[in-house]
Amino acid sequence: xxxxxxxxxxxxxxxxxxxxxxxxxxxxxxxxxxxxxxxxxxxxxxxxxxxxxxxxxxxxxxxxxxxxxxxxxxxxxxxxxxxxxxxxxxxxxxxxxxxxxxxxxxxxxxxxxxxxxxxxxxxxxxxxxxxxxxxxxxxxxxxxxxxxxxx
Numbered sequence: 001x002x003x004x005x006x007x008x009x010x011x012x013x014x015x016x017x018x019x020x021x022x023x024x025x026x027x028x029x030x031x032x033x034x035x036x037x038x039x040x041x042x043x044x045x046x047x048x049x050x051x052x053x054x055x056x057x058x059x060x061x062x063x064x065x066x067x068x069x070x071x072x073x074x075x076x077x078x079x080x081x082x083x084x085x086x087x088x089x090x091x092x093x094x095x096x097x098x099x100x101x102x103x104x105x106x107x108x109x110x111x112x113x114x115x116x117x118x119x120x121x122x123x124x125x126x127x128x129x130x131x132x133x134x135x136x137x138x139x140x141x142x143x144x145x146x147x148x149x150x151x
Contacts, residue, residue, distance in 0.1 A: 003075055003088045010092025014127040015099060018109040030113065038114055043123045044107030050122045057101050064098045083141050089134030096127030 025042040047054040071091040075084050100108040110123040
């Protein structure tokens, strides 16, 4: 039950931040938070990470649904809380972006915009952050916590 609440919380944070951006920042505009480094912007992505598979909604939606079902299965199958938490972050982020892909045909709302000197990192959102952090935690679990059961 706790992990359902966590997943719902991650989705809610993602959707709330996107709602705030849509309501307060015109599409394409930027608000400087730290000049020449961090901006809040309103952008749309019709593809996946870093803009790959642009206009790939009809592939990304079913793939995300299938992978989300698989993640849910592993969350409920395993008893390790760290493992379940990392998968809950990934699933919450995936569902947050899935909602956009289904209900916002103009694309997933992205708003976190970083620049490092002349390099402009692709704009991303809270859901993307949850997926990345969850994946890092999952890698940590796999490398340092998980132990195979010997028969």
